[in-house]
Amino acid sequence: MTNLNLQSSEYLYAYTHGREEKSLCALEQRSIFGEESDHLIRSTKNIDPNRSPFIRSKLSIFFSGQTVQEISEQVPQLELGGQTFKVIFMKINDLPREDKIEYAERQNIEKEIGWNINGDAKMKNPDILFGIVPFKGQWFFGIFEENENVWLHHVKKPQEYSTAISARLARAVVNIAVPDPEGVSVIDPCCGIGTVLVEALSMGIPIVGSDRNPLAVKGSRENIAHFHFDGTVKIKDIADEEGHYDVAIIDMPYNLYCRATEEELFTIIKNARRIADRVVILTIEDMDEMIFKAGFTIVDRCVANKGIKALFSRQVVVCE
Numbered sequence: 330m331t332n333l334n335l336q337s338s339e340y341l342y343a344y345t346h347g348r349e350e351k352s353l354c355a356l357e358q359r360s361i362f363g364e365e366s367d368h369l370i371r372s373t374k375n376i377d378p379n380r381s382p383f384i385r386s387k388l389s390i391f392f393s394g395q396t397v398q399e400i401s402e403q404v405p406q407l408e409l410g411g412q413t414f415k416v417i418f419m420k421i422n423d424l425p426r427e428d429k430i431e432y433a434e435r436q437n438i439e440k441e442i443g444w445n446i447n448g449d450a451k452m453k454n455p456d457i458l459f460g461i462v463p464f465k466g467q468w469f470f471g472i473f474e475e476n477e478n479v480w481l482h483h484v485k486k487p488q489e490y491s492t493a494i495s496a497r498l499a500r501a502v503v504n505i506a507v508p509d510p511e512g513v514s515v516i517d518p519c520c521g522i523g524t525v526l527v528e529a530l531s532m533g534i535p536i537v538g539s540d541r542n543p544l545a546v547k548g549s550r551e552n553i554a555h556f557h558f559d560g561t562v563k564i565k566d567i568a569d570e571e572g573h574y575d576v577a578i579i580d581m582p583y584n585l586y587c588r589a590t591e592e593e594l595f596t597i598i599k600n601a602r603r604i605a606d607r608v609v610i611l612t613i614e615d616m617d618e619m620i621f622k623a624g625f626t627i628v629d630r631c632v633a634n635k636g637i638k639a640l641f642s643r644q645v646v647v648c649e
Contacts, residue, residue, distance in 0.1 A: 333457075333472075334408040337389035341462060341469055342370045342378065343421055345385045349634040353501050354383045356631035356645060360505045368421050369464050378476045380532055381504060382497045388419055388460045391471040397438050400461060400470045401445045409448040412456035416443040417473050419462035430463070442470065480528060487555050488522045488548030494580055494611065494643070498633055500528040502645060506578045506609040510534045516574045516605065518567040519597065523549030523560075525578050530558040536578075541566040567600045577605035581612040591619075598623045610646045620648055 344366065346354040355365040361381075362372050378387040392403040418435040430438075442461055443450050460473030483496040494502075503525060507513055510533070517525045520538035522545060529536040530553065539562065540546050546564045553560045579601055582589050594616065601608045602623045610616065611633075620627060625648035633643045 333391075333410075335391045335406070337375070337391060337471055339371060339373055339390045340375055341388040341390060341419075341464060342372065342376075343385045343387075343419055343462070344368060344370065344383050346383045350383070352631040353498070353633045353645065356629060356647075357381060357383060357501045357504050359629060360508045360647070369462070371464065377532075378474050379479050380500075381476070382478070382480055382500050384476050386419060386460070386476060387474045388462060388469060389472040389474070390469050393467050393469050395467060397441060397461075397468055400468050401441055404442060404446045404470065407446055407448070409446070409457065411448075413449045413451035414443070414446060414457040414459055415450060415452060415455040416440075416446070416459045416461060419460045419473065421462070479531060483524075483527050483531065483556060486522065486524075486527075486552045488551050490522055493522055493524050496524060496528060498643070499524040500532075501633075502578060502609060502611065503529045503532065503534060505645060505647060506576050506607070507534055513576060514574045515576045515578065516570070516572070517578045517580075518565075518570055518601070518604070519579050519582055520549050520562060521545050521580065521582075523552045523562065525580065526560055526562065527552055527556055527558065530560050531556065536560065538562040539565040539567070539570065567597055567604070570600065570604050572604065574605045575607060577601050577608045579608060579610050581610060581614075581616070595619045595623070598625075606649065608648045610648060611643050612646065613643055615644075616646070620646065625649065 358365040362370050362374060378384040392400055394400050416439045418439055438461060458473040461470045480496045480500045507515055515534060515536040517536060517538045520526055520540045523538060526536055526538045526549060538549055543564050546562050549562045581594060598619050602625060627646055628649050629647040631645050633645050
């Protein structure tokens with residue numbers, strides 16, 4: 330964050346998602362913040378907006394007030410140290426008509442706030458971006474950060490499977506599995522070509538991968554190296570895994586033409602219970618009975634569609 334004379338202790342996160350992603354987005358929100366919202370979440374948790382594929386932007390709150398005028402009266406406190414600035418009205422999608430503020434009024438609010446800031450405004454490439462937004466009857470002002478959608482750079486990989494999960498889904502699943510990465514050990518023991526590994530490593534989350542398929546491991550290593558990340562991927566069946574981890578992420582293996590047997594699937598879940606305290610399972614089949622039989626409790630879940638006209642949907646099941 331830009332160095333100023335003020336610090337934030339609260340943050341506003343603006344969300345956006347497709348209709349088919351509502352369930353997945355809500356589970357990610359519950360995992361990180363303990364609540365869900367279609368538009369804005371206010372929290373004391375300070376996270377990088379680039380972590381989530383659904384966060385549009387973040388506001389690090391400096392001032393709040395009942396009116397824009399109250400914000401205008403507070404912004405002269407800012408000390409910019411000669412840096413240029415720009416004020417942005419934080420965009421929120423799909424608000425009810427009665428809550429929408431028209432473009433001309435948004436511009437006027439930006440100008441009013443900017444006029445009262447002691448510094449030089451700059452419309453292109455300013456040193457500091459400020460944001461303002463109404464939320465639950467109050468106005469909030471602070472540092473504005475936009476999501477740069479870094480996961481989009483991971484969509485094209487040297488090695489790909491047609492049935493592999495998308496980078497967007499993988500990123501959300503990592504956040505669901507590891508909402509607070511500090512000191513957490515993570516494994517993907519059926520890593521395939523490493524989509525989950527790439528997303529976790531790109532967020533600075535230490536994760537190790539393994540797979541019993543040597544070709545998959547080779548592809549996973551190549552994909553990780555392609556994006557200049559440093560990650561460990563071993564050729565190993567989950568049944569042979571000897572380590573213990575805080576979290577495991579498992580995209581259950583399947584093939585539309587030759588599916589794994591029930592016995593093979595249960596073996597994976599049973600071993601996941603052995604090696605990890607918390608497991609997030611992705612599956613296209615109902616596995617609740619196997620999950621309970623292995624000794625897990627299902628603490629949350631969602632449905633992740635591949636598109637509006639998806640031929641199949643994955644369940645994301647959080648187990649402890």
